[in-house]
Amino acid sequence: MKITSVACQILSTARLQGAERYEDTAGLKFPQVASEGPRQFAGRTDIRHLCVYPADRSTVLVRVQTDTDVEGVGEAHAPVAPRVVKTIVEDLLTPVLIGEDPRSIEVLWERMFSTMRLRSHTQGFTLEAIAGVDIALWDVLGKHYGEPIWRLLGGAYRLRIPVYSSGTPGQTVDERRAGVVQVLDEGFSVVKTSCGRGTLEAQMDLVAAMSETVRDRGRLLVDAHGGFDLSDALRFVQFLEKLGNVEWFEDALLPEDHDGYRELTRSTPIRIAVGETDCNRYRVRDRLIHKECDLLLPDVCRAGGISETLRIAQLADVFGVSWASHVSTSTAVHLMAGLHVAAATPNCFISESPSGFADGPFGNVLLKKPLALENGHVTLDETPGLGVELDEDAVAQLVLE
Template structure:
């Protein structure tokens, strides 16, 4: 008899940070009693620590699979969804039916409009854990279960330059360039002297061959975004990420049609249904699936749909403890349209001790973790830090 899921446990993991994400607070940015800070540059809330939600599935034969999703804000919401709703409906199912299970769980709340947010985040953690189990049952790496490996190595770009001044950020980027990285992305909300000054300084410091992108963090109207992107283009802008609010599909379409720079979007999307209308409108040239929001099933559907429409895929990568990062690398390696992958160095490097396995990012390239399933699992230190709910 095929193995079935016998147990579903969900945990939180909190990891202190030396520096707040995107760098030290700017004037008027205060940390509240919950440890949250709102960045004035994009009006978005961030925690002052790394925090993630981790799922552990165990089969009737004792095999364990791990999944992970966002826990940076209100982790109790995703935990409650897993504990109260998704987990019980996974018990008794075969991990080999992972795509069917994903569709069944998605359908549970379809008519209530829960096609995004915490519900799909929670589903992503379950989906990743099921794929991990499915691959471990076959004693194969996850990439093999997704159709095979298209990339031996994945190029990585340096994301975020968390230093206080523009000169310090340029020096910091140059340090990574000396380590073998040739692609970079700066965050507009903390480009204190303006985007043009930021990219001009980076270009001067990094040279003509470096690729430099700008994360615009959804703050502009369409016309503002067009003007901002055109102003950066003389300095060789690689791509412009999130130029308008996520819900402004018309605005994204307007921007993409009026600039020379490729427009990138998709970090916040949960399913392929988010991509379909944007492809129909030719609203972006680069798709940025985020594994922690989507899970393996939807990540692959988005990637394959993008490939079928000749779009580039450059996955987004916010990282908790690294479980969904490993899943993202496996899925990315199976997609021919993936040309690069985000490298959140300020999270990946200090948190890598929390995983077993050989996942790495070195000299400008990711190394896919080897071994069955995700190729990684929580380390002994991480197991001691997990808090069960």
Template sequence: MRISAVRCFEVQGPAEIPAQEERQVGMLDIYPHFASRPPAGPRDHQTGVYVQVEEAGGAYGLFGPIFPETVPLIQNKLAPMITGQDPRAGEYLWDVMYRSDRHARKGYLMMAISAVDCALWDLRGKLAGEPVWRLLGGPTRPTVPCYASMLGYSHEPARIVARVREMIDAGYRAQKWFFRYGPNDGLVGMERNVTLARIVREAAGPNIDLMFDCWMGWDLSYATRMIERLEPFRPRWLEEAVPADRIAEFAQMRDAGRVPIATGEHEYTRWGFLQLLQTGGVDVLQADPDWCGGISELVKIGTLASAYGRHVIPHGHSVYAAAHVVASQPPVTFPMAEYLVRYQPMAQHFHTHMLAPEGGAITLPTLPGLGIEIDPAKVTSRRDL
């Protein structure tokens, strides 16, 4: 049994993508001409890029959508390293890809490794005739609880209240909202952030977990002042308040108040997460299997987190890989997954089988592999990259 080819391809097709109602604060917002950017507009089409790992007997593993920037890295660096190898030798293949380039430890090359690793797990599942969660040792529960991630939704008070209640009625027991303002917006912006937190808490009541995301758009001073203001609303966590590399600052934020701290969406590999754990500054690790090293590495990150008594709640760029890992691991370490309510239907637009929560939880997939297949009826053009 040998890998015969590693291919990347792009699909396009018509889609109704609504305009973003509001955008989140970001790192570039310290500059006024970037801070004034409007939310993204509507689109009438969708594009998706995927990686496919083929086995000589005709089976294939599929994963995506992936970042287009990773395609040349997959084709030029990783494919030659694993073509001809046994696709079942997962630890060997991951280590070879990791050791193949001294810059593979972070960034786009690790994201490329992640995509190939996830496609390899899909292939192994298909070869075994089992869903990936089974190959990983699961299930540990019949469904995967999810929280509603509210990126892109309006901050107009009446619409916030309506959306909060809509998510509760849909069965979600936790929600995450995204702050719009940062240090350059001064005290006025700070008060607007507090107003968002207040409206969401009042609409949700006392028995719904709430989280707030800053998408690396703050600095330590601003975050410390905001933590004091957020404490009355009892957030389950404050997410990515500062850029990912400011590891020591996460510990300072955690010491500054009683708001738990989350990060890890933009961290890579078990070694990066070990640094976060060793500083004692993070309560929740948000490793994304699409980027952190794949399914293989997310499981190892979970093992580290369990030794430190920390939760892993994967970032939700792709719900497929995260859901399979969460379903296979103990709930005390992996309590739930993220579901981007507005964006996951767009990300899964070309898929035959939509993986989405019902009643606030995802029913375990039963298809072999990850369950990602392209629906030809939704594709008007396909080209190899």
């Protein structure tokens, strides 16, 4: 069995007339200027952010074709500059892959990783490009053997995986309260809300409102997108402890503040979650050794695909740390790739579900068979490979190039 071609498609909502703008729904913009109004303390991170959030959604699908006519599909996280990912796949990784046996996933992963030890191999575009290829190879493997990926990973601890709502729609506190009610009514029992900009008091008011709205109908996750310095984060987490229904505090600090994470983790029983920016096992290893978190959030389409996310999950387990599958503004390929690893690892907490999956432009509309997201769970089945069958006509509507 040989790989005969590797091709990329950039999907973008820029192709759609009147499509939702991400900044309208997520409440995040970049560059994030200092918030209006007086601050009581200088916020070190007020003008920084984890990354750019563009107005249009984009992603890159990777198609691996073989000489047995089996085609695998993968996805590389590519919300910004998707042409970079496409170029890395086509110019750098494809020559490594053509003519090779697609079943040799471990070997091919190491070869792809070794193309760029000299530059940019630890995270970002290169790892996202490798992720797209790796997921496609696992899809090939599953289809070739007629087995779902979770079985090829060693079997499932569970097939019904809990998922949480990625965000709360709306800009104002009242709109976001309504957004929380909406996602709870849709069947989710775990809801994430973003914060981290503006005064500490304003952020407390916002999260208190979200917590009160969730009340005992579920659990709240709080994501600060790296917006606090350690001093504010320590005060904020003490406030979160008192709310009673907060499950984790995500990206409280900038990811490079390792000492800060260590101190924050030691300070509180609230789970300190980090890791969507950690794209390989070596970076995760250092975080685990230094006890910088209670929960890791690897993203399968950033962290080198199914192969590397599995290694990260297994490494975390050695340290007694759980993980939750991070999923971003992407398609069912991304969601399902993470869910297969989630099913096959004992220490997976929950998976993120992209906001607006039911009716958004990258969600069920791109699938021949909609993904069943019921009562805050997705159930994996026996479909070979990823279990995603794309509606190619619908996909074609979004192809930028």
